[in-house]
Amino acid sequence: MFAGYSAGELTAIFAMQGFAGLILFSVFVLMALGLAIIFGQMGVINMAHGEFMILGAYVTYLVSHAFADYMPALFSFYFFVAMALAFLASGALGMLVEWGLIRHLYRRPLDTLLATWGLSLILQQIYRSVFGAREVGVTIPDWMMGSLPLTDMIEVPINGLFVMALALGISVAIYLLMFRSRWGQQVRAINQNRVMAGAVGINTERTDRLTFGIGCGIAGVAGSAFTMIGSTGPTSGQLYIVDTFLVVVFGGAGSILGTIASAFTISQAQSVLEFFLSGSMAKVITLLVVVGILMLRPQGLFALKLRK
Amino acid sequence: MSIHQTSFVLSVEDLTVSFDGFKAVDGLTFYVEPNECRVMIGPNGAGKTTVLDLICGRTRATSGSVRFKDQELLSMREDQIVLAGVGRKFQTPSVYEDLSVFENLELSFPRGHGVFGSLFFRRDAEVKDRIQEIAETIFLADLLDEKAAFLSHGQKQWLEIGMLLIQDPELLMLDEPVAGMSVAERKKTAELLNRIIDHRSVIVIEHDMGFVEDIATRVTVLHQGKTLSEGKMDKVKNDPKVIEVYLGH
Amino acid sequence: MQIDRKTRFLTREEAIYFGLLAAVIFLILPLALDSFRLNLFGKYLTYAFVAIGLVLCWGAGGILSLGQGVFFGLGGYAMAMFLKLEASTPEATAIQSTPGIPDFMDWNQITALPWWWEPFNSLAFSLIAVVIVPVAFAFIIGVAMFRRRVGGVYFAIITQAIAAILTILIIGQQGFTGGVNGITDLRTLKGWDIRTDEAKEILYFVNAVLLFACLFAAQYVRRSKLGRLLIAMRDQEDRVRFSGYDVASFKIFVFCLGAAFAGIGGAMFTLQVGFMSPTLVGIVPSIEMVIFAAVGGRLSILGAVYGTLLVNWAKTTLSESFPELWLLGLGALFIAVVMFFPNGLAGLWSEQVMPRLRKLFAGRGAGARPPAAPFPANSASAPDSPAAKAAAE
Ligand SMILES: Nc1ncnc2c1ncn2[C@@H]1O[C@H](COP(=O)(O)OP(=O)(O)OP(=O)(O)O)[C@@H](O)[C@H]1O
Numbered sequence: 001m002f003a004g005y006s007a008g009e010l011t012a013i014f015a016m017q018g019f020a021g022l023i024l025f026s027v028f029v030l031m032a033l034g035l036a037i038i039f040g041q042m043g044v045i046n047m048a049h050g051e052f053m054i055l056g057a058y059v060t061y062l063v064s065h066a067f068a069d070y071m072p073a074l075f076s077f078y079f080f081v082a083m084a085l086a087f088l089a090s091g092a093l094g095m096l097v098e099w100g101l102i103r104h105l106y107r108r109p110l111d112t113l114l115a116t117w118g119l120s121l122i123l124q125q126i127y128r129s130v131f132g133a134r135e136v137g138v139t140i141p142d143w144m145m146g147s148l149p150l151t152d153m154i155e156v157p158i159n160g161l162f163v164m165a166l167a168l169g170i171s172v173a174i175y176l177l178m179f180r181s182r183w184g185q186q187v188r189a190i191n192q193n194r195v196m197a198g199a200v201g202i203n204t205e206r207t208d209r210l211t212f213g214i215g216c217g218i219a220g221v222a223g224s225a226f227t228m229i230g231s232t233g234p235t236s237g238q239l240y241i242v243d244t245f246l247v248v249v250f251g252g253a254g255s256i257l258g259t260i261a262s263a264f265t266i267s268q269a270q271s272v273l274e275f276f277l278s279g280s281m282a283k284v285i286t287l288l289v290v291v292g293i294l295m296l297r298p299q300g301l302f303a304l305k306l307r308k
Numbered sequence: 309m310s311i312h313q314t315s316f317v318l319s320v321e322d323l324t325v326s327f328d329g330f331k332a333v334d335g336l337t338f339y340v341e342p343n344e345c346r347v348m349i350g351p352n353g354a355g356k357t358t359v360l361d362l363i364c365g366r367t368r369a370t371s372g373s374v375r376f377k378d379q380e381l382l383s384m385r386e387d388q389i390v391l392a393g394v395g396r397k398f399q400t401p402s403v404y405e406d407l408s409v410f411e412n413l414e415l416s417f418p419r420g421h422g423v424f425g426s427l428f429f430r431r432d433a434e435v436k437d438r439i440q441e442i443a444e445t446i447f448l449a450d451l452l453d454e455k456a457a458f459l460s461h462g463q464k465q466w467l468e469i470g471m472l473l474i475q476d477p478e479l480l481m482l483d484e485p486v487a488g489m490s491v492a493e494r495k496k497t498a499e500l501l502n503r504i505i506d507h508r509s510v511i512v513i514e515h516d517m518g519f520v521e522d523i524a525t526r527v528t529v530l531h532q533g534k535t536l537s538e539g540k541m542d543k544v545k546n547d548p549k550v551i552e553v554y555l556g557h
Numbered sequence: 558m559q560i561d562r563k564t565r566f567l568t569r570e571e572a573i574y575f576g577l578l579a580a581v582i583f584l585i586l587p588l589a590l591d592s593f594r595l596n597l598f599g600k601y602l603t604y605a606f607v608a609i610g611l612v613l614c615w616g617a618g619g620i621l622s623l624g625q626g627v628f629f630g631l632g633g634y635a636m637a638m639f640l641k642l643e644a645s646t647p648e649a650t651a652i653q654s655t656p657g658i659p660d661f662m663d664w665n666q667i668t669a670l671p672w673w674w675e676p677f678n679s680l681a682f683s684l685i686a687v688v689i690v691p692v693a694f695a696f697i698i699g700v701a702m703f704r705r706r707v708g709g710v711y712f713a714i715i716t717q718a719i720a721a722i723l724t725i726l727i728i729g730q731q732g733f734t735g736g737v738n739g740i741t742d743l744r745t746l747k748g749w750d751i752r753t754d755e756a757k758e759i760l761y762f763v764n765a766v767l768l769f770a771c772l773f774a775a776q777y778v779r780r781s782k783l784g785r786l787l788i789a790m791r792d793q794e795d796r797v798r799f800s801g802y803d804v805a806s807f808k809i810f811v812f813c814l815g816a817a818f819a820g821i822g823g824a825m826f827t828l829q830v831g832f833m834s835p836t837l838v839g840i841v842p843s844i845e846m847v848i849f850a851a852v853g854g855r856l857s858i859l860g861a862v863y864g865t866l867l868v869n870w871a872k873t874t875l876s877e878s879f880p881e882l883w884l885l886g887l888g889a890l891f892i893a894v895v896m897f898f899p900n901g902l903a904g905l906w907s908e909q910v911m912p913r914l915r916k917l918f919a920g921r922g923a924g925a926r927p928p929a930a931p932f933p934a935n936s937a938s939a940p941d942s943p944a945a946k947a948a949a950e
């Protein structure tokens with residue numbers, strides 16, 4: 001199957017394919033981190049996670065238009081504003097949803113799953129009514145266009161690099177938040193013993209709301225980043241939900257490092273397979289292997305050992 | 309050794325379990341004779357519940373051996389251990405809240421335990437009579453059609469004991485059967501336990517020393533996963549090591 | 558007071574409810590609807606097979622599968638493969654470059670029938686496959702998951718992933734499966750044209766009879782000790798295990814039973830609607846089937862049938878006239894059922910309607926138990942009870 005390629009070409013192909021895998025990895029990380037926080041720390045299954053992402057994407061779309069219309073001079077930088085607004089919008093919606101819906105269902109995880117699915121349908125319809133059924137795209141600022149030639153055969157797209165940098169930045173930020181901030185400490189305390197955490201004066205309700213909000217906000221940032229590499233439609237969110245859940249479960253719920261490692265494994269496997277097989281078969285095989293491993297090792301790659 | 313093996317109901321030898329390096333039970337050895345009532349005492353976290361978990365297969369041992377009559381329990385599945393004749397009561401009462409007292413007892417009746425056995429299980433006179441009999445023993449004869457959710461804490465404990473009785477295990481393991489009971493309930497339970505520990509071997513975990521003196525044939529004191537002292541109640545009670553770590557406060 | 562604790566197959570009230578449903582399905586719908594609408598209701602009823610299975614798995618056993626579409630699809634595809642082969646005689650497909658194979662294979666440059674299609678030339682094999690293939694698949698999933706004690710949300714997510722995988726696979730392997738369009742243009746069953754109005758009417762009744770067979774099977778299960786064990790497992794899995802039951806085998810059994818029901822439903826879908834496609838297999842149809850059961854009442858097998866009819870009828874009516882409203886309505890339905898009516902229609906009936914009717918006809922109300930909620934619900938408040946608190950100390 002390698003006949004016809006020279007050694008140099010093969011290296012280039014693998015390098016490019018590996019780079020494509022890295023972009024996919026960054027995308028998975030961005031998608032999965034918010035979910036991992038919500039699922040791992042609160043045990044809540046948020047089926048509307050994809051729709052929170054899409055909200056971020058639409059916010060970015062709106063901001064790019066606002067900049068183009070009113071501040072064309074600053075257009076190169078609109079993306080940073082958009083990202084912040086996407087975080088705020090998705091986070092605020094998340095807190096609202098936690099207050100109205102999720103907090104009533106903490107003891108019923110399966111019901112949460114159904115209710116948030118309902119929420120995702122409603123959000124999709126709202127997006128369709130507001131933004132139309134067609135996919136929308138944003139104009140990427142000039143500095144993000146084009147690619148960086150590494151050698152004369154290997155080129156890397158700048159927007160891909162940007163997404164990767166973003167994934168890295170957000171991972172570090174979450175890590176710091178979880179393990180260095182007061183909120184993170186409270187979240188971890190609640191996760192270990194809710195009653196006790198409440199008893200020592202942690203406002204568990206507020207912390208839950210904030211956690212859910214932050215998880216959704218990160219989804220919004222992920223959506224914002226997506227606009228750099230693809231277009232957005234009302235149902236785009238649903239395309240990712242299964243992959244995202246598998247990434248989180250495969251990584252071992254509750255473990256941020258596990259989520260990142262699992263995103264890496266799955267994305268690399270998928271993009272390498274994609275080179276040899278059709279896209280759909282690559283995906284089928286990747287997902288099958290993940291599901292198969294999960295059947296053998298249901299606790300995921302990096303499970304925490306806890307007494308039940 | 310081999311002389312004893314058949315005469316003991318349960319032989320626990322060198323039993324060890326380690327949770328991420330922490331040995332909750334560490335090289336424990338003890339033997340239970342037929343019709344013996346063995347009481348296990350020890351401070352909180354000594355590993356008492358864990359020992360029962362290991363015997364009934366709820367927790368997998370790291371090493372050692374647990375022989376019940378002539379079977380090695382450590383390689384068996386929980387339900388197989390139960391069907392071999394080992395019954396277990398949990399520390400917190402666990403009954404089926406959504407089912408009636410009658411149905412709770414019925415599910416422990418020793419027949420129809422496979423998928424198809426339970427699909428074609430008949431509620432015949434034998435079943436009903438046995439349930440009636442047990443219900444009288446556990447003071448719940450008038451509440452047979454009540455949902456278990458409506459029982460008091462003590463009544464739930466009794467119901468769980470009844471579920472074990474109907475199973476008729478050769479070895480019965482009870483984890484703090486009188487904890488959380490009122491004085492009156494406690495007395496009734498002691499009476500009940502005295503009646504049911506006849507004709508079978510029992511391992512009881514209990515903190516209530518009065519109660520322990522009442523029922524124990526022999527006592528094992530556990531401390532940090534190891535046996536601190538073992539023997540008749542009087543001997544153990546006067547053991548200075550026991551007084552220091554457990555009784556002395 | 559001597560109480561007779563006989564386990565009856567049907568109590569008197571349940572018999573009345575079964576009779577009522579039979580009247581609706583066998584008399585009222587066929588008399589009230591034209592043959593187009595009747596066929597539509599026949600299609601809805603094929604989803605009810607899935608909903609009944611979900612009541613057993615999810616309502617009783619606490620096992621929520623978000624991949625029931627997989628089993629519906631496997632049953633449906635088994636049937637469709639047989640019908641497609643019958644429709645692809647060498648004469649009927651003479652214009653193809655390879656006559657005698659299904660048209661979509663020919664379009665995808667496949668020149669011989671794949672070996673695994675061959676057995677579907679036999680009706681007997683296909684009918685057996687309708688049940689056996691989904692059951693075998695469920696068995697494999699069940700053994701892998703339940704033996705390792707995977708349950709709850711993990712099970713839900715993994716079954717959902719399986720539904721996604723199967724859909725991608727079917728769509729990707731166009732040449733073997735008909736791809737995204739599915740297997741279409743099905744005509745005759747052993748020479749009997751299934752596209753005529755009479756044929757559709759007959760199929761409606763065949764479907765109804767099969768549905769009642771499944772209802773009776775489900776009723777038998779929930780009346781048996783196995784039914785009570787499922788509830789016991791949902792609430793206190795460890796206690797069941799330490800009463801000497803191999804918990805996993807019971808879960809595998811209901812999961813397989815649900816898959817068998819779904820497979821039959823899928824086959825009847827193919828026969829009545831005339832095609833099978835991946836749109837009935839994936840995540841979205843699978844989770845919609847859960848909402849059918851939830852609306853009817855996750856604890857009631859009869860409720861599940863009514864729920865299925867109602868939601869689908871609403872879907873058809875609403876999406877004909879207000880397509881935007883439908884998705885909003887469906888989303889709201891998911892939320893409302895979970896938040897406000899966890900026991901669905903059956904719960905409303907037994908908790909709200911029946912007590913009022915009883916008051917109205919005071920003196921005549923005999924049975925004290927609400928019959929429409931045959932499985933006791935999860936007592937959510939239990940962990941808060943003072944007794945439990947005392948025990949925790
Ligand atoms: N699965 C587990 N993983 C980690 N640690 C465990 C596990 N099971 C038990 N332990 C630890 O083992 C020790 C012994 O616990 P165990 O419950 O057996 O004590 P106990 O003697 O029954 O105490 P009590 O009197 O409070 O009931 C405890 O420190 C407990 O935290």
Ligand SMILES: [Mg+2]
Pocket residue numbers: 356357358399483
């Ligand atoms: Mg204990």
